Amino acid sequence: MIVKILQKSATFKAVRYNTGKVDKDRGELLLVRNFGALEGLENLRPQDYINYFEAVSARSTRTKYPQLHVAISTKGRQHSKEELADIAQKWMDGMGYGKQPYLLIFHKDTANNHLHVVSTRVGRDGKKISDRYEKLRAYRVLSQVMGQDEKQAADTALQKALAYHFSTRAQFMMLLEVQGYALALKDGRYAISKFGRELAKVDVHNVDDRIATRDKDKGRAGQLRAIIERYQAMHDPAPYLTDSGYTSALAKFLHGKFGMQLLFHGKNGKPPYGYTLIDHAGKAVYKGGEIMPLSEFVATGPVSEIKHSVGSKTLARQDTEPYRWQDVGDIENIPEVSEDKPVREKTCSDISYKQNTDYDPVFPLPDLGVDISDDIDDEAVLGRNRRRKQKARTNTR
Numbered sequence: 001m002i003v004k005i006l007q008k009s010a011t012f013k014a015v016r017y018n019t020g021k022v023d024k025d026r027g028e029l030l031l032v033r034n035f036g037a038l039e040g041l042e043n044l045r046p047q048d049y050i051n052y053f054e055a056v057s058a059r060s061t062r063t064k065y066p067q068l069h070v071a072i073s074t075k076g077r078q079h080s081k082e083e084l085a086d087i088a089q090k091w092m093d094g095m096g097y098g099k100q101p102y103l104l105i106f107h108k109d110t111a112n113n114h115l116h117v118v119s120t121r122v123g124r125d126g127k128k129i130s131d132r133y134e135k136l137r138a139y140r141v142l143s144q145v146m147g148q149d150e151k152q153a154a155d156t157a158l159q160k161a162l163a164y165h166f167s168t169r170a171q172f173m174m175l176l177e178v179q180g181y182a183l184a185l186k187d188g189r190y191a192i193s194k195f196g197r198e199l200a201k202v203d204v205h206n207v208d209d210r211i212a213t214r215d216k217d218k219g220r221a222g223q224l225r226a227i228i229e230r231y232q233a234m235h236d237p238a239p240y241l242t243d244s245g246y247t248s249a250l251a252k253f254l255h256g257k258f259g260m261q262l263l264f265h266g267k268n269g270k271p272p273y274g275y276t277l278i279d280h281a282g283k284a285v286y287k288g289g290e291i292m293p294l295s296e297f298v299a300t301g302p303v304s305e306i307k308h309s310v311g312s313k314t315l316a317r318q319d320t321e322p323y324r325w326q327d328v329g330d331i332e333n334i335p336e337v338s339e340d341k342p343v344r345e346k347t348c349s350d351i352s353y354k355q356n357t358d359y360d361p362v363f364p365l366p367d368l369g370v371d372i373s374d375d376i377d378d379e380a381v382l383g384r385n386r387r388r389k390q391k392a393r394t395n396t397r
Contacts, residue, residue: 001146002073002114003091003138008065012053014118018105019046030085030115031104052101053119059126066120068097072142073114081106084115087145092117094141096129136195154192154199157181162206165214165284172207174263174276175285216290220282224291227258237298239264239272246272248298262288 006014021027032039035052057066072088079087085104092098102119121129143150161175173183176192183190185204192200228250237250246264254260259280264272275288275297288294 001075001079001087001142002071003142004071004073005135005138006069006071009067009069010065012050012067012118012120014067014069014116015050015053015103016046018103018116018118019049021105021107021109026107026109028081028106028108029103030081030106031089031102033089033104034099034101036101049103049118056101056124057120057122059124060122060128063122063128066122068100068102068117068119068121070117070138071114072117073112075112077113079113081108081113081115084113087142088115088117090145091138091141092119094144095137099124100129133196136197139195140197150194150197151199154181154194158192158200158202162202162210163283164278165216167211167214167216167285167287169204169207169211171276171285171287172210174278178261178263178278217282217284220279220284221286221291224260224277224279224282224286227260228254228292228297232297239298250297 018027019029022029032049035049038044038048038052041048053066057063060066072084072091074084084106088104089098092100092102097119100119100123102117104115104117106113106115121131123129140150157176157179161172161179164172164175166172166175173190176183181192181194181199183192185191188204189201190204190207191198192202231250231253235248235250235253237248239246239248239251246266247262251262251264254262261278261280263276263278265274265276266272272294274294277286277288277291278284279286288297
């Protein structure tokens, strides 16, 4: 389940956007709440709702962006429109907007059932409803609504991570990062947090003991290499930059089909210099070079452009020349970094997820930072085009 607070606005343009969906039979107005006498009228126009929002918002002259526009999405059809409406109402209560006028509009034109909420940030008393730590609270409230115990979930994620085979502390940290957690080493323990809240701890000696018992399965490593080689020609292996970091068509396919999750590593806005492979099916983590060097992983086809949005520079490779990233230097001589360095909650990982019948992932991918899949219409109301970021995230593991 995903909750996304959309771009703030000084006007209530989200009303026309969502009612436009209804007019085109791509949406359905599920609920009109707390609009007073307006609710008793028939054949209301979008402007009627806008006028009401503006009248309430006018009570505060200090609030520049009164519109609240939120999207709540489920994976596929896991929740019906009625269930989503119930979740949204409870979420509004938990966020302090329960008594505000708001609209619930269900969208049915994407692969994932989702609805939009439109309201005003100004209360009837003329005071702005607090938006402090809003994005963090949004997920906390959603977790509460969904009946999730955050600490129990963190403990479960920790035990799953410790059940994997890994060779370094950094690899252990990655196993929790891909589940949306952040880790920091404090007083000989890893503090595990999500959405800014510490949820669990693990003694670093437990992690080191697990590392000491690692017995690398060379046979499995060979199987993983064979799988990559088989599908290299069918799916483009060239990494490209997304808002979440680097990925490739081949990486996405391997993750969805075989549970092989690739995390590309790069720094200073440059293309990847290496990668880590998490074998969810085999419950093990490998340094990319143990399976296949990056230069070999991406080397296929006569000519392939690497789309890399750093200024206007485009990197390319050809089979007639040894593969090498520009300006990266010797991949094998990249210096090691401290494994105990606190990590970002988002990593340069392939966070896309595809449902399939061949692989039931041990780790569902985190909701944090994930856009609503295929929900192109959400970008329309923001009035902007998708652009790749000009600078890549830094991930030195």
